[in-house]
Amino acid sequence: MADYKFHLLVCGGTGCHASNSDVLAENLKAELAEHKLSEEVQVVSTGCFGFCEKGPIVKVVPDNTFYTQVAPDDARDIVEEHVIKGRKVERLLYVDPNKKEQIGDSKHMDFYKKQLRIALRNCGFINPENIDEAIARDSYAAMAKVLSEMTPKDVIQVIKESGLRGRGGGGFPTGLKWEIAANNEADQKYVVCNADEGDPGAFMDRSILEGDPHTVLEAMAICGYSMGADKGVIYIRAEYPLAIHRLKVALKQAREYGLLGTNIMDTGFNHDIELRYGAGAFVCGEETALIRSMEGKRGEPTSKPPFPAQEGFNKKPTNVNNVETFANIPPIILKGSDWFSSIGSEKSKGTKVFALAGKINNVGLIEVPMGTTLREVIYEIGGGIKDGKKFKAVQTGGPSGGCLTEKHLDTPIDFDNLLAVGSMMGSGGMIVMDEDDCMVSVAKFFLEFTVEESCGKCAPCRIGNKRLHELLVKITEGKATKKDIRNMRNLCHVIKDTSLCGLGQTSPNPVLSTLENFYDEYMEHVENHNCPAGQCKALMRYYVLPDKCIGCGACARACPVGAISGERKKEHVIDQHLCIKCGACLEKCKFDSIIVK
Amino acid sequence: MVKLTIDGKAVEVEAGSTILDAAKKVGINIPTLCHMEMKDMCIENKPAGCRICVVEVEGRRNLAPSCATAVSEGMVVKTNTIRVLNARRVVMELILSDHPADCLVCAKNGNCDLQSMAQRLDVTEIRYAGVQSTYREDFSPSIIRDMDKCIMCRRCETMCNEVQTVGALSGVNRGFEAVVAPAFEQDLEKSVCTYCGQCVAVCPTGALTEVNNTNRVIAALANPKKKVVVQVAPAVRAALGEEFGLEPGTLVTGKMVAALRNLGFDSVFDTDFAADLTIMEEGTELLDRLTKHLNGEKTHLPILTSCCPAWVNFFEKQFPEFKDIPSTARSPQQMFGSIAKTYYADKIGVDRSDLIVVSIMPCLAKKYECQRDEFKVEGNPDVDFALTTRELGGLIKRANIDFNSLADEDFDKPLGESTGAGVIFGVTGGVIEAAVRTAYEVYTKKTLKSVDFTELRGMEGIRHATVDFDGLELNIGIAHGLGNARELLESIRRGENKFHAIEIMSCPGGCIGGGGQPWHHGKQDVLKARAKAIYAEDVGKTIRKSHENPYIIKLYEEFLGQPMSDKAHHLLHTNYFDREVKFEVKK
């Protein structure tokens, strides 16, 4: 990238793209052309910077100026001020919400300070549709090393020693998985990349594929070399059109460069990769279901064993890893297992990407070393809770995870610690909730998702989760009893204990963890028919504030069920038994004398 | 061999065995619901979906489905801890919570695996009640689908797709809405269903049952203006006893005849008679085609049997290009009906519209077959009602007949006389064996030394044998189960055929394993015992070759003339239709 004076890196991730960053990039190019600067300044559409909250992002290299919330119309100022006159466009600079000061260099932003980017190392730095830029940042160097210097056994040894564990949720040691697949002899084997990211609120795989597709292709080929597979398949959600497009471009370029296909780098090693599309079934994130789906069938999981490493795609040994896991492979090969295992906690090595979302100031994609505490993530990187509200819980692990509270904030995040406190790493979704969130409703939300996404094959998941959801509805409607809570807890344990696949084995976690950490809130719903967060519609109550009511009678006339009574010019009263909570009175009252509690 | 402990008992089993198998070896009977395995028939349904058979395995985080978990060295299994008992019961309550509680008026009451499992697990309340899934009921000529009662065991799907390769059913939708259904959740009638009834035969609940015609038969019997005669298929006598608590494989021919007479049928006849008649026609057709073939004339070989109505449906819907290969001979049920309503009706001086022909069949497709237009004369069907073995059992019980104490009685003449060749129609290999017995003697003009062609018997899905017709080597193929039939058909399609004649029966085991037989609950030994009984009946017969049946000889003399005569053609043969889905251009 040395020939240019400036590089304008425009985020082309999905979030920024949705905010017209593509138009912005075009405008920047047009402005540069107008000023005859196209030869000196390059506009690069990159993958996600992670700082989605303030998108669209434009980063100016080499001075690391970080512009946020840039509109297409701002192109002129950036070119005329920054590029031509060398003056930063101050109104577009990121303002630290705590210190209230502008930050000119992204290195000084709290959001990036605590991060360590391994899987996301190239996201936001390269044009993902240009293989030369990827190669300039060491893409395919690991593959070259593997093919020229290492035996398949060496590769597996390095991955094993690195301590890398699967980033898709389970945390199974990656090296061991490769070894099992390598040891199963067969005429055909497959490497599969699970890109059917489905946790609601997690989008790291998408960002990696959109921002750095070559790393995945390279890692799959390395995996193929180590286990003896010349075919790779990326199973990707059809709802990720941009990622699919970039993968197709990357595949084409890699083949043209001889980095995929037959006789790669003249070593005699063959490996090629095809794409298969998911079609909207969360359960296909489970590897046996994913394989069924790749075979054109209903994505119903099957009992393990046989494991995919023994009998997978087309009944052949198959190794399935997710996108983020693969993205860690090339750096491990290049920098060694010692380097990787020096990062992270005792049993969870390396970093983890989290999708930080919810009621938090800096929504976005972050990557931190394992062992970072929740507090650091939420308050330092995430910038704390939105609108000065009070932190209530953080949900990790998506629908398989649990809700953690204040008391867990200093827990170092890793696979085992999260499991120990009743949640999960999952694929890395991290949703922050504040005092306005009702934890019963949150559990209900996740169960609604599980019920929708259960494949229906096994009885506990098919029927059990439905019943669990019904019980939660009952609670949010104030109709549940203490006995229901007892039964619900037992049901949760049985569903976990008896379900066929990971979906059912973890689906009760949001309920169990909220029961554990917010038992009082449940009880408040059950015993007092009250939702402390004021979220449960059926439990809302409408009241007339006596001192504000002038007795105009507008509310009584508006009430469709005749629940409001009162003499003219005197205060009115709402009969709670008749009230259907439609809100008509609230809308009609001109004196703000009706409140909802 | 692998050593493990189950509930404290040491057990040694072959590697690859499941915990369920291993437990059985030490007398521990782990409850199962969706699991079904009939090894010799290559039938296996192991989705591990019901989760009733879960057990605790030391060192494992969650419970393991014993039906789908292989044993490993040193494994410690516990099948009855409080954790297991609680889980099993909650799962059962969940299954019941999505199942109608109309057991008392359910067709499967008393024969329902779900019901007995609920009893066994001592479920006395359902703590997790909630909404139940409801579906439109589907009535076809043979099968009723009431998917409200489906528990997603997938047995029907396995039978329809893997065993029979018919492909009428599939799991559809997902999650709580998941159910097994034909495409677009339409009626079976609009699908490729053959009505083989194997889905019904294995359904553990009342979700799949047969169309019950017993009330219509009772009404016919009560009608003084009608003469009602009955024919009984060969496989029925080897299974009916099970309905009355007798051991599988108990032959109850005599009691069955007595019971039918008690029920008020005017004459009790035997489909075996019509089976003998089938051999005369089909055997002659075989020899005819064979002679043409040997003379270098154009003809269709191999000849395929056509007794099985589900098989006829199968090739009409899925292999219409082969519709000229099967024998044109009608099935024994229909030959019987045709002769009863012509020859016999004339004999007793009754108009065909006043003669009701009832058939007792091990089969559900027979209900459909007797309604086919080809088998009606001016709208009047040759066979009015086809009842299953199970329905007959029910009818006898309702009529207060103490079946087990009945004295044996004999079939009526003339349509009740049969040979051993007719009897073996009820089991796989039997039709072709019966045909060989006759064809050999007609072709070679020699008498067989032994009529037992054991090389044609057995339970293997596809079998072949060569029979020496005095120098002419006759290659015979046998398939039971439509999946096996498909394999044979595809080999013919590829031009790899080496057979002169092929027998096909749709149901695994042949008619003894028909969809209308007493519930076998997935036990293959039941089918084997029935097969044994059929061969025993054959051995017990004085005449064992169809062409020696004196009443058959008489029928030809008095009425039909020769096999394949014009009259025989008219009354005893049929033709087949191309019923494959067709695509038309919309203008």
Place this chain on the structure above:
Amino acid sequence: MEGNITIKLQQKSIDKIKEICAAFDNDSGELINVLHKTQEHFGYLPAEVQELVASELNCSVAKVYGVVTFYSFFTMIPKGEFPISVCTGTACYVRGADKVVEEIVKELGIKVGETTADGKFSLSCLRCVGACGLAPVVMVGDRTYGRVAPEKVKEILAEYK
């Protein structure tokens, strides 16, 4: 013979489906890819189309239907001219996506999964689209709207009326 099934399709539809199936070697293992391409072309997967796909791939139509109904991406109902999708991922949920859905339901008078009588709009819920920074997110066709408050729904719909 009674009960025979005849499927009627336009010639160009027949040609298209055959072309798609042939592009995947008429391999039933490619069923999902075939369905993606077919839906891309027709906008939805009506029964007749599934029948022909089954026939071309030599698998049962019950299987095809089983697959179509398993995956939420496949639909047998034609989408509206402007398909509206609301992201109901967790991030959007905690920022009020459910209220946005409610508002659209009210405005259009259709339920989730339905299409308006005039064929203009259809409404569906999506799993996380990965634009959590913009939560709650609504998509109309390919266009993404971020930070959609229930009050903004009317305004967005008006653009397409």
